[in-house]
Amino acid sequence: MKVGIPRALLYYWYGPAWKAFLSAAGLEPVVSPPTNKAIMTAGLKAAVDEICLPVKVFIGHCLELQKNCDAVLVPRLTSVARKEYTCPKFMGLPDMIRRLLPRTPVIIWESAGSFLPERIWTPQGSGMIFEREFLTLAGRDEVVHGDANGNNHGVIRGDGVIRRRGVVRWSGRMKKPLAAARKAHAVYTGLLRRGYLPEEAMALFDGQQGRPAGLRQRTNPQTASQDLPDAAGRVNPERHREKLDRVNPEKHGEKPDRVDTLGHRAKPGRVIGLVGHPYCLYDSFVNTGIIRFLQEEGCRLLTPEMLPEDEIATALKGLPKAIYWTMGRVALGASRLFRTHACGQAGVDGLIHVAAFACGPEALIGEVIKRECSREIPYLQIYLDEHTGEAGLHTRLEAFLDLAGGKERAGCV
């Protein structure tokens, strides 16, 4: 049975875990293609007007997946860390999707306090076929439809599986897929910490050689496989350090011989910190290729996903009030680290904050980051909406890079 995974929203954090989970449960995960115009247009058409662009794009991916999948996995990630929340729109996501996909069952991955599911279930009426198959495959449980009174939504009894009103609680038999998800997540985040961008890390994780254009800059296929953990799950600490050093060009004697638009020799590898929600940073269609643009300009990029969680937590000590939006907290913590020191750098040359136009939490966090950056390092805020014209974005990025290039570059005649 094919289960679709939308390549959108927190896929860039948890995609490998979802894939591993479904595979270990005996299902076939299918990831939607990278966002394209057709997907975005479908999402814009189907979605309510008020939600943000990334959610509309998510809807587009679900509509794309329903064409050739038996079910679609939709996360309800209310919270992925204790006393923190993701976004109110994430809570309503499965409900929006199941109204839009009348014929395809929606599998809801529901989390509270951790990204791992508290429960996985399918809403009444849409998920019967899936449920029977899924339970059978996963736990070989006896599945009985209908209760003693003949109600359709009755209790299903199995070996430790209790179902009440459509809710399936995990039995001991689900330990295997859950463990697979946990392990995949650890390996994947390990790769991110070592400086791979999500597309690179996932390609590496899947053992593919072909990587998407524009994202291959820092991955060397000959040595990349050494970054994967060995059979016992250990990573090579030497490789870890080396990989991050690659972000730091001086140590490798790289001197890109580039001349920028003002005729200056580009400073070898300007380092730019990018912060923002993962789906704003890594969906190159939604952000009209910010990462590609910066890489082509010869910049080294640092993103929040490259930072260990404990460093972010330390960086945020002393805030008058804890930030309870996970992604906002990560963005602010990362911006603080990027300003001072991170990944072997003594601070980035400039910081770019990418946010979706209608995002409430980001409007606040963005302001905090901006105030902290002002007078220290160049800061640029980019709001994403339905524009596909790159000109406006590139104008701002070009001017920003002139600014981040230092005194000799910015204002000379």
Add this chain to the structure above:
Amino acid sequence: MTTGFYLGVDVGSVSTNLVVIDEKGSIVKKIYLRTEGKPIISVQKGLNQLGQDFKDHEILGAGVTGSGRKLIGKVIGADLVKNEITAHGVAALQVNPGVKTVIEIGGQDSKIIIIREGTVVDFAMNTVCAAGTGSFLDQQAKRLNLSLEEFGGLALRSKVPVRIAGRCSVFAESDMIHKQQMGYKLEDIVAGLCEALMRNYFNNVGKGKEILPPVLFQGGVAANKGIKAAFEKELGYEIIIPEHYEVMGAWDAALLSRKFGKKMGFRGFSLSDREIRVESFECPDCPNCCEIVTVVIDGEPIPGWGGRCGKWEKGVSRAIG
């Protein structure tokens, strides 16, 4: 003795400006044209006018800036294509080396550029919305049947500007009409509009920036005396409008091409006599359906752009009928 000159072109949403500078960097000739949605034709017009004076002189370099820079850069064969934010900062420094703040309001953009010790240290630009820029003033002046000069003069005569909602130009327009029908004097309404635009600028673009004198005000809107007055009233000191305020971007492009250009690409003033067609089509090769634009000069296509994969830029040409 033949001296060399440098050409600068600024292709904005509302105006297309061309300047020719000499080797010292001063403006020898400037041309200000309306873009009217046809950037190539207005550039051709400008080149035609310049060609009459500079046909026999050598153009040593050409620079392009403005929102249409990519297109026009390809068409005229520019040596240098620069974003308009950096451009305006550099030109302002040429005028006044001590400048600390540049306010630039053009057709679709408004910008603030913060300069300290001769270096651009910060900038901001209006977000996706063009409320409070030149286009809006243009539209309102037309609606009231006023030229922009009359518009500015009228605003200066006002003693009690009325309060007009400035956040959104659609709101502002309905507010203005309402105030008109209530019987407020036209000059007070016009002055109110200038203040609304100024408030919008400080709230949106100038938000949180440290604005210090000397302040340079440039871009097409600087011609409007009412806006200048509104800014001065708010800041409490005089702001400077440079002599060539309307062509600062083009001037800068010329200055930069003088300094950094490779000095070889310019196709010459005769470009104005050639047939330039723009072809656009949707690339059918993947679901992104990129809108590809190619320019055909006298039947000879130059590499297209607009694609996300980059193959059209590399010169893959399509049979164009």
